[in-house]
Amino acid sequence: MLKRLLHSAPRDRWEAIGDRFAHVVGKDGVIRRKEELLTYECDGLASYRQRPALVVLPRSTEEVAAIVRLCQELELPWVARGAGTGLSGGALPVEDGVLLVTARMKQILATDLDNQRAVVQPGVINNWVTQAVSGAGFYYAPDPSSQIVCTIGGNVAENSGGVHCLKYGVTTNHVLGLKVVTATGEILDLGGSVPDMPGYDLTGLFVGSEGTLGVATEITLRILKTPESICVLLADFTSIEAAGAAVAAIVGAGIVPAGMEMMDNLSINAVEDVVGSGCYPRDAGALLLVELDGLELEVAANVERVAGLCRDNGARGIQTAYDAEMRQKLWKGRKAAFAAAGHLSPDYFVQDGVIPRTQLVSVLREIEALSDRYGYRIANVFHAGDGNLHPLILYDNSVEGALETVEELGGEILKLCVRAGGSISGEHGIGADKNCFMPDMFSPIDIATMLAVRQAFDPKGLANPGKLFPTPRTCGEAAIARKNKLSEASVAAVEVDLF
Amino acid sequence: MLKRLLHSAPRDRWEAIGDRFAHVVGKDGVIRRKEELLTYECDGLASYRQRPALVVLPRSTEEVAAIVRLCQELELPWVARGAGTGLSGGALPVEDGVLLVTARMKQILATDLDNQRAVVQPGVINNWVTQAVSGAGFYYAPDPSSQIVCTIGGNVAENSGGVHCLKYGVTTNHVLGLKVVTATGEILDLGGSVPDMPGYDLTGLFVGSEGTLGVATEITLRILKTPESICVLLADFTSIEAAGAAVAAIVGAGIVPAGMEMMDNLSINAVEDVVGSGCYPRDAGALLLVELDGLELEVAANVERVAGLCRDNGARGIQTAYDAEMRQKLWKGRKAAFAAAGHLSPDYFVQDGVIPRTQLVSVLREIEALSDRYGYRIANVFHAGDGNLHPLILYDNSVEGALETVEELGGEILKLCVRAGGSISGEHGIGADKNCFMPDMFSPIDIATMLAVRQAFDPKGLANPGKLFPTPRTCGEAAIARKNKLSEASVAAVEVDLF
Numbered sequence: 001m002l003k004r005l006l007h008s009a010p011r012d013r014w015e016a017i018g019d020r021f022a023h024v025v026g027k028d029g030v031i032r033r034k035e036e037l038l039t040y041e042c043d044g045l046a047s048y049r050q051r052p053a054l055v056v057l058p059r060s061t062e063e064v065a066a067i068v069r070l071c072q073e074l075e076l077p078w079v080a081r082g083a084g085t086g087l088s089g090g091a092l093p094v095e096d097g098v099l100l101v102t103a104r105m106k107q108i109l110a111t112d113l114d115n116q117r118a119v120v121q122p123g124v125i126n127n128w129v130t131q132a133v134s135g136a137g138f139y140y141a142p143d144p145s146s147q148i149v150c151t152i153g154g155n156v157a158e159n160s161g162g163v164h165c166l167k168y169g170v171t172t173n174h175v176l177g178l179k180v181v182t183a184t185g186e187i188l189d190l191g192g193s194v195p196d197m198p199g200y201d202l203t204g205l206f207v208g209s210e211g212t213l214g215v216a217t218e219i220t221l222r223i224l225k226t227p228e229s230i231c232v233l234l235a236d237f238t239s240i241e242a243a244g245a246a247v248a249a250i251v252g253a254g255i256v257p258a259g260m261e262m263m264d265n266l267s268i269n270a271v272e273d274v275v276g277s278g279c280y281p282r283d284a285g286a287l288l289l290v291e292l293d294g295l296e297l298e299v300a301a302n303v304e305r306v307a308g309l310c311r312d313n314g315a316r317g318i319q320t321a322y323d324a325e326m327r328q329k330l331w332k333g334r335k336a337a338f339a340a341a342g343h344l345s346p347d348y349f350v351q352d353g354v355i356p357r358t359q360l361v362s363v364l365r366e367i368e369a370l371s372d373r374y375g376y377r378i379a380n381v382f383h384a385g386d387g388n389l390h391p392l393i394l395y396d397n398s399v400e401g402a403l404e405t406v407e408e409l410g411g412e413i414l415k416l417c418v419r420a421g422g423s424i425s426g427e428h429g430i431g432a433d434k435n436c437f438m439p440d441m442f443s444p445i446d447i448a449t450m451l452a453v454r455q456a457f458d459p460k461g462l463a464n465p466g467k468l469f470p471t472p473r474t475c476g477e478a479a480i481a482r483k484n485k486l487s488e489a490s491v492a493a494v495e496v497d498l499f
Numbered sequence: 500m501l502k503r504l505l506h507s508a509p510r511d512r513w514e515a516i517g518d519r520f521a522h523v524v525g526k527d528g529v530i531r532r533k534e535e536l537l538t539y540e541c542d543g544l545a546s547y548r549q550r551p552a553l554v555v556l557p558r559s560t561e562e563v564a565a566i567v568r569l570c571q572e573l574e575l576p577w578v579a580r581g582a583g584t585g586l587s588g589g590a591l592p593v594e595d596g597v598l599l600v601t602a603r604m605k606q607i608l609a610t611d612l613d614n615q616r617a618v619v620q621p622g623v624i625n626n627w628v629t630q631a632v633s634g635a636g637f638y639y640a641p642d643p644s645s646q647i648v649c650t651i652g653g654n655v656a657e658n659s660g661g662v663h664c665l666k667y668g669v670t671t672n673h674v675l676g677l678k679v680v681t682a683t684g685e686i687l688d689l690g691g692s693v694p695d696m697p698g699y700d701l702t703g704l705f706v707g708s709e710g711t712l713g714v715a716t717e718i719t720l721r722i723l724k725t726p727e728s729i730c731v732l733l734a735d736f737t738s739i740e741a742a743g744a745a746v747a748a749i750v751g752a753g754i755v756p757a758g759m760e761m762m763d764n765l766s767i768n769a770v771e772d773v774v775g776s777g778c779y780p781r782d783a784g785a786l787l788l789v790e791l792d793g794l795e796l797e798v799a800a801n802v803e804r805v806a807g808l809c810r811d812n813g814a815r816g817i818q819t820a821y822d823a824e825m826r827q828k829l830w831k832g833r834k835a836a837f838a839a840a841g842h843l844s845p846d847y848f849v850q851d852g853v854i855p856r857t858q859l860v861s862v863l864r865e866i867e868a869l870s871d872r873y874g875y876r877i878a879n880v881f882h883a884g885d886g887n888l889h890p891l892i893l894y895d896n897s898v899e900g901a902l903e904t905v906e907e908l909g910g911e912i913l914k915l916c917v918r919a920g921g922s923i924s925g926e927h928g929i930g931a932d933k934n935c936f937m938p939d940m941f942s943p944i945d946i947a948t949m950l951a952v953r954q955a956f957d958p959k960g961l962a963n964p965g966k967l968f969p970t971p972r973t974c975g976e977a978a979i980a981r982k983n984k985l986s987e988a989s990v991a992a993v994e995v996d997l998f
Binding site: 114115137159161170172173182186187188189190192193194195196197198199200201202204205207208209225226227228248252253254294295297298301302354355356357358386387421422423424425426427429430434438441442443445446447449450452453454455456457468 | 613660669671689692693694695696697699703704707724725793797800801853854855885886921923928940941942945946948949953967
């Protein structure tokens with residue numbers, strides 16, 4: 001019967017297919033109306049859009065497995081989606097495909113405070129984990145900027161980072177075990193509740209695989225004790241060189257801040273225009289925000305050391321904040337930096353690349369040179385401690401050809417990161433956005449090996465096709481295709497996830 | 500010509516094959532004489548022995564690739580070996596196979612102190628890395644007990660831990676990148692010098708794969724700043740329950756010691772018999788060794804807190820040591836514990852399992868019950884902080900049937916660990932020793948997925964066959980086969996790696 005369905009007229013076919021999925025998840029678990037499907041046509045990378053044929057909303061591992069097996073049977077491509085806050089188009093739907101949305105899988109299944117574990121469904125919001133355990137003095141460390149909206153499932157797919165990953169590591173360092181449904185509909189239990197299980201580390205393989213191996217349906221997270229004391233230190237410098245030297249000195253002294261962020265003059269002014277907190281001196285060449293946590297006396301000692309190292313490297317002024325409200329005030333500008341960029345120009349393009357920390361100053365100078373050459377202003381806001389850059393290219397999308405030029409400039413920045421010994425993505429993932437840059441970083445045999453591993457989980461290539469790995473299309477062709485589809489991407493839609 | 504070689508008489512055949520390998524690595528790079536091959540017939544798990552047909556000693560990635568491609572062409576199984584200190588038979592040769600020994604790949608290729616990286620060949624001894632960078636105030640954290648002998652390549656294969664993995668993590672947390680030769684002879688560059696590269700985490704997949712995916716030929720390690728201050732605290736308790744409660748209290752207070760070890764009364768007395776330092780009270784039910792590191796005032800504060808928590812939980816006496824010599828004195832007994840067990844009885848069998856830390860006391864009681872039931876004494880020495888148990892079963896191998904019974908008892912302990920939510924190996928690996936227990940921990944589909952991943956690297960299954968994954972042979976059959984091959988395994992040969 002199904003083979004027949006596939007050959008019937010498109011609308012009838014999808015009606016019949018929808019009924020099959022409704023049989024699994026209930027009528028209210030399938031979205032088929034065109035206007036409702038519009039909500040799902042893009043994620044945080046709003047410049048790529050594609051309406052899915054069908055959205056399916058499972059509640060359990062078993063329902064996910066049944067959905068995936070049905071996709072396998074009908075040979076339908078499918079894409080998993082959490083909150084859709086990703087910035088690389090990882091949750092971009094596939095034409096004539098199914099979008100599996102985890103919005104109804106929002107249960108925290110268990111917490112074990114003694115062993116510092118929590119088991120959650122993929123649709124659980126990142127921030128909820130901390131909320132569930134903070135009363136007892138615990139928290140979940142990875143904190144992407146979108147943490148009040150984004151889901152743990154999405155964090156697992158993208159191996160999300162955040163401000164605190166300098167000290168605490170990214171998502172993969174906090175996932176101990178996974179129940180996953182592979183693209184063939186098999187249910188696997190990877191890892192467990194104790195770390196470093198024997199056998200291949202398939203948990204680590206799965207985290208960051210961007211939905212190309214399957215879907216995680218239960219995630220065992222490590223939770224940490226809330227530190228006794230936290231201090232945020234803001235230091236302002238007359239130049240990026242001086243701030244970069246301070247970063248080098250702090251790391252060189254063996255201090256591991258919880259986070260260490262840098263903003264350049266353009267970002268500082270953008271932020272002050274919008275937030276107007278008065279905390280950030282408008283004439284500074286760069287500022288550093290350093291968060292230190294630990295025992296009270298350890299934090300106090302480290303604050304002294306960091307302040308001394310900043311002064312040694314030319315800091316003009318240093319502010320410190322211990323209480324939560326004051327800390328938030330110092331962080332506020334940094335957190336608003338991307339949104340503020342939207343006020344500097346009609347549109348902006350955010351890049352995400354990594355360089356070895358020691359190359360910071362020289363790479364920033366090269367970015368400056370690229371900015372001059374292309375004639376677009378670039379604001380720099382980034383995780384200085386781990387060399388994760390987020391250059392914001394300011395432009396006006398209504399100008400013919402501007403987006404294409406800006407994308408080219410963004411690509412030049414990525415290639416610069418690779419040449420400096422770094423990487424084409426720090427925390428936003430590859431998705432549909434950067435797969436054409438994968439060959440700049442990986443040899444054909446490296447990529448072939450990844451694809452061979454993929455085969456083990458997804459022989460038919462139905463799970464999130466066209467993402468992560470380069471497709472035969474060149475970057476140029478992809479850009480043209482995208483341009484033709486580009487609808488009115490609003491900056492607002494993206495802002496929620498930017499940090 | 501080669502096909503002909505394979506069908507000629509065995510000795511001639513291996514002579515001709517040896518010449519082929521000599522063509523790659525030079526005449527002095529091939530060992531073929533029976534008496535010289537004897538050295539390589541076992542690793543630290545001396546109860547499994549098998550002489551290889553040939554030992555080959557490459558010097559470079561290219562030579563490794565040429566060796567592996569030759570094995571592929573001749574369809575020869577091959578096994579990689581570092582120092583051979585492993586305790587699970589991971590480097591046990593294969594009959595009619597090649598042993599690829601990394602003893603001539605001992606170069607530290609680069610150190611980059613600013614970015615805290617070192618790039619080494621696989622034959623580099625673990626301890627050399629620290630020696631190379633300690634003058635500048637750095638060290639390499641993973642410290643298996645065999646660190647003055649074992650190689651980084653072996654550490655990568657086994658994902659080795661050590662006393663300090665409680666705070667600093669195991670090998671996989673310190674490997675950023677790998678150049679590997681896959682079983683098909685391809686050279687891959689996995690990861691890099693910046694952490695969390697995009698694409699599948701094949702670096703993480705490779706670490707701990709026990710030589711079944713290929714050989715690492717260049718390893719990029721993360722090196723850490725030497726802590727400002729280190730203190731070792733020894734607390735003695737009248738019971739295991741009390742010591743276990745102290746462990747729970749320390750972890751519960753959010754303190755993360757660099758290491759936290761426990762020894763029971765039998766181990767304490769064994770150690771005092773041999774080392775006689777007088778530091779360990781013979782009438783203690785259990786003792787804890789807690790190492791704390793960090794800033795001077797942070798360590799001082801944490802020593803106070805840990806001492807207080809130990810006293811609250813019934814510690815009778817507490818000793819602390821800050822200077823290196825005194826610290827070594829307190830550690831000495833712990834480090835000699837396994838060797839000392841050899842003085843309590845003619846032979847001993849060391850088990851390696853993991854349990855959730857909160858199950859410590861109840862599992863130790865169950866081990867005690869098993870000891871009574873089987874009539875063998877069991878000494879317990881273990882990494883209490885992360886629940887990694889090392890029960891030492893004392894026996895006399897000259898008694899008919901003793902080894903078989905002890906192996907059965909060891910298996911019961913592993914099953915107990917799995918039932919408690921733990922794992923069949925903490926840090927010694929699966930190898931040839933525990934592969935028959937894999938089905939106790941992984942479902943058939945979990946194992947099938949690992950094997951499918953293996954296919955991507957080693958379609959012919961030539962790299963370290965018979966290890967890690969269960970073979971059609973049942974445990975019982977394997978034990979019989981092993982018994983028939985068992986030669987005079989000396990305790991001394993094993994002691995070097997025990998901790």
